[in-house]
Amino acid sequence: GENVEQHPSTLSVQEGDSAVIKCTYSDSASNYFPWYKQELGKRPQLIIDIRSNVGEKKDQRIAVTLNKTAKHFSLHITETQPEDSAVYFCAAYQGGSEKLVFGKGTKLTVNP
């Protein structure tokens, strides 16, 4: 089955710096890769996603890149702000299985 590894587990940056979170997946059949943000005590919320036929996608300060050959994808947050502090989860959708397999999460802290 699919396995998703996520690094780092914790990340601390200064406000205004960039943050990068990396994930690798094992199943080459996976074709959809969402990222979720979970603030303390709240539900995970979808922030951006990418499909396997696209190499990069941007939404304001957030971007995701996908390297299908290497089976890894990354979340990039530029000009970080304190409200970006949260736990971020990557996930891979195993085609036909109707399930998302999540990484273990990255706790991002943005220091003012």
Add this chain to the structure above:
Amino acid sequence: KAGVTQTPRYLIKTRGQQVTLSCSPISGHRSVSWYQQTPGQGLQFLFEYFSETQRNKGNFPGRFSGRQFSNSRSEMNVSTLELGDSALYLCASSPAGARGYTFGSGTRLTVV
């Protein structure tokens, strides 16, 4: 448009008891998935239902079961509770499958 509603929000149960959690998806969403979230383990897939049929199941013991009703509402049941079942249980809904999940706020289960 109402979001995904999970009830109850909090539960305290004694070891050996059973518990039933409820999830009402967004109107029109026919797919409901359940996840167990614990510190350090991230989100672990329990099962996914679509049109009252379980399409996939995670690696959890048979004490964990679920069902979906004709109105797409879903319940999950855990029998013979163990201390290790203490977790946040999240459900997510989408129109048809694992893409574009919207999560509920979760039910926090504490087993004592």
